[in-house]
Amino acid sequence: MRPLAIGPVVAANPVLLAPMSGVTDVAFRRIAARLGAGLVVSEMVASRELATADDEARLRAEGDGIETHVVQLAGRDPAWMAEAARVAVGAGAAVVDINMGCPAKKVVGGHGGSALLRDLDLAVRLIEATAGAVEAPVTVKMRLGWDADSIVAPELAARAEQAGARMITVHGRTRAQFYDGQADWGAIAAVKARISVPLVANGDLVRADDAPAMLAASGADAVMIGRGAQGRAWFPGQVAAHLETGAASPAPSLEIQRALAVEHYEGVLGLYGREVGVRHARKHLGWYLEAAAETAGRQADPAAKAAALTARTAEEALDAFDRALNDLQWRAAA
Numbered sequence: 001m002r003p004l005a006i007g008p009v010v011a012a013n014p015v016l017l018a019p020m021s022g023v024t025d026v027a028f029r030r031i032a033a034r035l036g037a038g039l040v041v042s043e044m045v046a047s048r049e050l051a052t053a054d055d056e057a058r059l060r061a062e063g064d065g066i067e068t069h070v071v072q073l074a075g076r077d078p079a080w081m082a083e084a085a086r087v088a089v090g091a092g093a094a095v096v097d098i099n100m101g102c103p104a105k106k107v108v109g110g111h112g113g114s115a116l117l118r119d120l121d122l123a124v125r126l127i128e129a130t131a132g133a134v135e136a137p138v139t140v141k142m143r144l145g146w147d148a149d150s151i152v153a154p155e156l157a158a159r160a161e162q163a164g165a166r167m168i169t170v171h172g173r174t175r176a177q178f179y180d181g182q183a184d185w186g187a188i189a190a191v192k193a194r195i196s197v198p199l200v201a202n203g204d205l206v207r208a209d210d211a212p213a214m215l216a217a218s219g220a221d222a223v224m225i226g227r228g229a230q231g232r233a234w235f236p237g238q239v240a241a242h243l244e245t246g247a248a249s250p251a252p253s254l255e256i257q258r259a260l261a262v263e264h265y266e267g268v269l270g271l272y273g274r275e276v277g278v279r280h281a282r283k284h285l286g287w288y289l290e291a292a293a294e295t296a297g298r299q300a301d302p303a304a305k306a307a308a309l310t311a312r313t314a315e316e317a318l319d320a321f322d323r324a325l326n327d328l329q330w331r332a333a334a
């Protein structure tokens, strides 16, 4: 595996954890990085909010304990993007990524995220302003285009590189697709032909042995994993190991999965405080149970799972999670 160099920043390996709003908070990113993800990216952070020191934005951009910290910014105003980039780098970000792929109405309505796929001139101005504001490398994450009739990723990527972007990530879907259908890894290859900075392919990598196929189909230098890492913080590291050795590496034991889930859960509580944290962290318990069930080759007990997901206190949630996991372990051993 060749090292992934983003300007002067070198990632440990070419397997990245994707930015996911409401999911990839610093507690998650710390664990994924420790378990071997080559690079981890923050949740998208609204540039204006970060520049004006909004508490939630600062929490989303938190990078404490992460060696190479990447903050993803969203917005449509070059001045706010530039200021937010300065704030992020001032607080320790090694790389600033710009979101040009979010399909959410709230973000697109504000002309950020994937709305930029329909206004390449503005997209370029945002990149120039951001790259001009900080020494740290600036990268861009985009979709293939707005819809099947407007595949702009090759053109946007080429213009982004000229404007100063040091790496391009492409999710192989259009905005019109949201998350439907299959990501088109082959379509990402048209971007590779237009740029000389590293290209990262993204979309639907859910099994470790998908990674060589994704790299071959897209011609990309690296892969990025989103939903495949939910409840499986070890998955990017497992994919990196697979790319390195070519051998299949098993999922961690259920005991290790239990410890990681608890560490992650408590990390989220530490970040948001117990009351908000319990609501925020419960989805992770659900995902960890799904991963554990997959490892055990059994369904998780629905009642214990429901109890973990609806508990009002952290103690109740972790008790129910333990019960569900114990049940999986016993039945797997039986």
Ligand SMILES: Cc1cc2nc3c(=O)[nH]c(=O)nc-3n(C[C@H](O)[C@H](O)[C@H](O)COP(=O)(O)O)c2cc1C
Pocket (backbone or CB within 6 Å): 018, 019, 020, 021, 022, 023, 043, 044, 072, 099, 100, 101, 102, 141, 171, 202, 203, 204, 205, 224, 225, 226, 227, 228
């Ligand atoms: C819950 C959720 C939140 C997401 N938030 C972001 C985000 O903040 N910024 C971004 O660029 N993409 C975001 N994405 C898109 C992912 O980064 C990724 O491009 C997409 O999920 C496809 O990759 P996957 O199939 O590996 O999940 C999000 C996706 C999900 C499912």
